[in-house]
Amino acid sequence: MNPIAFITGATGGIGTQIAELFAERGYDLLLHTRRKKAVLDRFKADHPNTRVWILEADLHRDDVAKKMQETLKDVPRIDVFIHNAGLKIDDPIDAIKMDDFQAVMDVSITSMVTLLNVIVPIMKAQKSGRIIGISSGIGYQGRAENVSYATAKSALNGLISSLAKELGPYNITANAVAPGLIPTEMTAYYSDDQVESYRQNVPLRRLATPLDIAKACFFFASSEADFISGQTLFVNGGTQTH
Numbered sequence: 001m002n003p004i005a006f007i008t009g010a011t012g013g014i015g016t017q018i019a020e021l022f023a024e025r026g027y028d029l030l031l032h033t034r035r036k037k038a039v040l041d042r043f044k045a046d047h048p049n050t051r052v053w054i055l056e057a058d059l060h061r062d063d064v065a066k067k068m069q070e071t072l073k074d075v076p077r078i079d080v081f082i083h084n085a086g087l088k089i090d091d092p093i094d095a096i097k098m099d100d101f102q103a104v105m106d107v108s109i110t111s112m113v114t115l116l117n118v119i120v121p122i123m124k125a126q127k128s129g130r131i132i133g134i135s136s137g138i139g140y141q142g143r144a145e146n147v148s149y150a151t152a153k154s155a156l157n158g159l160i161s162s163l164a165k166e167l168g169p170y171n172i173t174a175n176a177v178a179p180g181l182i183p184t185e186m187t188a189y190y191s192d193d194q195v196e197s198y199r200q201n202v203p204l205r206r207l208a209t210p211l212d213i214a215k216a217c218f219f220f221a222s223s224e225a226d227f228i229s230g231q232t233l234f235v236n237g238g239t240q241t242h
């Protein structure tokens with residue numbers, strides 16, 4: 001039986017590619033979307049050799065735990081959990097709307113804890129599991145007018161470090177992947193000039209691609225990373241080093 005990966009935000013720019021790569025490399029998939037179930041229905045039809053289950057949930061508004069528990073009645077195991085869903089709303093600190101702040105926190109971090117609350121008992125029973133969070137360099141460096149996003153990603157880093165310590169004895173690893181700038185819906189508001197100026201400062205002189213991020217996730221999920229836990233892999237062409 002194929003291993004099963006659960007990917008949130010599987011209809012986003014990066015999530016779509018993660019799902020594609022894991023399917024290509026022999027995983028069955030539980031895919032989450034907020035509002036693009038038709039896209040996942042198409043993905044399922046296009047991948048007849050991959051078992052695909054779908055979780056449709058607004059991670060800010062819905063009862064996520066309940067929806068996850070219902071979905072899991074059909075899914076035999078969870079080998080890999082990739083929390084990739086994210087939301088970025090930029091505002092100066094003195095203009096932040098608290099519902100926006102809460103939405104960013106809910107999608108990027110609170111829902112991850114809620115989902116882990118349901119998934120970790122399954123991984124403990126399996127005596128194995130891989131948890132991967134999609135972070136951001138902004139969670140380490142901060143960014144002006146990005147308080148909500150930076151706070152959420154910083155919290156994700158703390159969560160990953162703690163999970164590594166708590167779940168290691170159960171043969172469960174937890175790691176993060178921190179992408180550099182990638183043109184997706186999330187970053188569509190960057191002007192061409194901003195993107196080009198960012199690119200020129202990347203030592204490898206190109207932007208990251210969703211495939212770069214998918215490969216890093218696959219590495220953490222693979223046996224190559226058996227003894228790696230609590231780490232963040234920066235996939236940014238050398239822009240930011242730690």
Ligand SMILES: NC(=O)c1ccc[n+]([C@@H]2O[C@H](COP(=O)([O-])OP(=O)(O)OC[C@H]3O[C@@H](n4cnc5c(N)ncnc54)[C@H](OP(=O)(O)O)[C@@H]3O)[C@@H](O)[C@H]2O)c1
Pocket residue numbers: 008009010011012013014015033034035036057058059060061083084085086087107134135136137178179180181182183184185186187
């Ligand atoms: N792009 C970058 O430059 C960059 C850099 C560093 C880190 N990241 C991180 O990479 C991850 C993926 O980002 P992306 O660039 O692929 O962005 P994206 O294309 O905007 O995708 C975001 C995903 O999150 C989901 N989502 C947003 N709000 C949601 C909500 N309320 N409830 C449930 N799901 C929700 C979206 O669902 P729908 O598809 O249903 O709308 C979508 O699948 C994020 O965690 C982001 O912070 C991105």
